[in-house]
Every structure is written in structure tokens, then in C-alpha cells.
Amino acid sequence: MPELVFFSGTMDCGKSTLALQIGHNRSARGLQGVIFTRDDRAGEGKLSSRLGLVTDAVEASGGMNLYQYVVGLVSRGGRVDYVIVDEAQFLAPEQVDQLARVVDDLELDVFAFGITTDFRTRLFPGSQRLVELADRIEALQVEALCWCGARATHNARTLGGHMVVEGAQVVVGDVNRPEAEVGYEVLCRRHHQRRMTSASAHAGPLSPDVLPVIRS
Ligand SMILES: Nc1ncnc2c1ncn2[C@@H]1O[C@H](COP(=O)(O)OP(=O)(O)O)[C@@H](O)[C@H]1O
Numbered sequence: 001m002p003e004l005v006f007f008s009g010t011m012d013c014g015k016s017t018l019a020l021q022i023g024h025n026r027s028a029r030g031l032q033g034v035i036f037t038r039d040d041r042a043g044e045g046k047l048s049s050r051l052g053l054v055t056d057a058v059e060a061s062g063g064m065n066l067y068q069y070v071v072g073l074v075s076r077g078g079r080v081d082y083v084i085v086d087e088a089q090f091l092a093p094e095q096v097d098q099l100a101r102v103v104d105d106l107e108l109d110v111f112a113f114g115i116t117t118d119f120r121t122r123l124f125p126g127s128q129r130l131v132e133l134a135d136r137i138e139a140l141q142v143e144a145l146c147w148c149g150a151r152a153t154h155n156a157r158t159l160g161g162h163m164v165v166e167g168a169q170v171v172v173g174d175v176n177r178p179e180a181e182v183g184y185e186v187l188c189r190r191h192h193q194r195r196m197t198s199a200s201a202h203a204g205p206l207s208p209d210v211l212p213v214i215r216s
């Protein structure tokens with residue numbers, strides 16, 4: 001049975017890498033896919049991974065009907081065996097409905113990759129619709145880590161190394177940016193709630209939550 005699968009995780013946990021691997025393994029067996037993306041850091045019409053791999057993709061811009069796009073390809077004699085969508089959090093909810101239609105009416109697997117929540121821990125509209133419609137939601141096996149060593153579950157937006165909580169939901173960017181720039185850092189929930197990035201944790205006074213080291 002074809003499926004709509006949502007691979008979700010924090011930033012920097014390997015989603016784009018997995019998207020490229022799924023595409024590679026299928027094309028190695030002669031299958032042909034459509035790869036959609038939206039606002040990848042590498043530029044329009046690109047799907048890129050921090051491991052250095054990049055491939056061409058179709059930019060799923062705001063008003064684009066993803067179902068009609070695939071139908072158009074097939075009706076012009078093209079072959080489509082599966083669909084990959086990266087940065088799926090940026091899709092409009094109706095575009096996620098169109099992906100579900102690709103699965104149900106065209107009987108194709110759709111693999112969508114994206115972060116679930118924004119820097120304020122709120123669902124992106126595209127991710128919310130994926131959670132509502134997906135046949136399966138998969139958490140990535142490679143866990144990104146908070147500076148404290150716990151599994152990172154949330155995305156912080158940073159400026160000058162410190163967490164900001166105001167601003168537009170969508171600001172394309174990356175982790176490990178120079179401190180002066182707007183960037184992102186993945187944190188565990190505890191440190192996201194306390195707005196403790198690695199820079200502020202190391203700059204500030206010892207947190208009362210940190211147990212004192214007792215030397216004998
Ligand atoms: N130099 C490196 N060596 C090994 N792995 C790396 C390196 N740089 C990045 N990675 C891996 O790539 C992951 C990020 O992959 P990417 O597909 O770009 O993430 P996402 O799409 O989830 O933001 C990191 O979690 C890390 O595991």
C-alpha cells in the first residue's frame with residue numbers, strides 16, 4: 001500500500017540526508033521520483049544536506065498545486081514512481097492535502113521531511129497537516145544533541161548566541177552560524193523552556209539546577 005510518511009525531527013538531525021538516500025536507493029533500482037523542496041538554504045530548486053550532498057529539486061512555491069504537478073508530468077508521458085518533499089514544514093496545509101491525494105489517487109509513496117515546531121515550539125501549518133494526515137510519522141534515528149548532552153527536541157532561534165522569542169515564523173537559516181548572525185540551535189525541552197543556549201549557559205552564572213561538584 002502506498003503511504004504518506006512524515007519523517008520529522010529537529011533541525012540538523014539528518015532529514016535531508018535521509019531524503020537523498022531514499023532517492024538514491026530508488027534511482028539505483030531504476031525508479032524515477034519527483035523531488036520537491038521549499039526554501040532550502042542552498043537556494044531555489046535545491047535539496048541539500050550538511051554532509052555536502054545536493055540534488056536538483058522542484059521548488060514547491062506557495063500557490064503551486066503539487067497533485068496537479070505530478071498529474072501533469074504523468075499525462076505528458078513522464079514516469080513517476082514516488083515523491084520526496086523536503087522542508088515540508090513550509091508547505092501550505094492544502095499542499096499537504098494534495099500530497100495525500102497523490103498517495104490515494106495516483107497510488108504513489110510520498111516521503112515528506114521537515115521540522116515539526118518553530119522556534120516558539122508552535123507547529124508549522126504544513127507540519128500540523130502532515131501530523132493530521134500522514135499514514136506514518138517517523139522520528140529520525142540519529143539524534144541531535146543539546147549542549148547538555150540530552151536529546152535535542154526543540155529548535156531555538158538565536159541572535160548573538162542568545163535565544164529570541166519574537167519574530168516571523170519563517171526565517172531561513174542554519175545552526176552553527178557566527179554569533180552576530182541570526183541562527184538556530186537545537187536544545188532539549190528543559191533548556192529551551194529556560195532559554196539557555198550553549199552561549200548563555202557558558203556565559204551566565206552557575207544555574208541553581210546544576211549540582212555542585214563535591215571533591216573529597
Ligand atoms: N562533518 C560531518 N561529519 C559527519 N556527519 C556530519 C558532518 N556534518 C554534518 N553531519 C551529519 O549531518 C547531520 C545533518 O544532516 P542534514 O541532512 O543536513 O540535517 P537536517 O536536514 O535534518 O537539518 C548532522 O546531524 C550530522 O549527523
Ligand SMILES: Cc1cn([C@H]2C[C@H](O)[C@@H](COP(=O)(O)O)O2)c(=O)[nH]c1=O
Nearest residue numbers: 011012115118119155169170171172173
Ligand atoms: C526553527 C525554525 C526554523 N526555520 C528554518 C531554518 C531552516 O532554513 C529550516 C530548517 O531546515 P533544516 O534542514 O531542518 O535544518 O527552517 C524557520 O524558518 N523558522 C523556525 O522557527
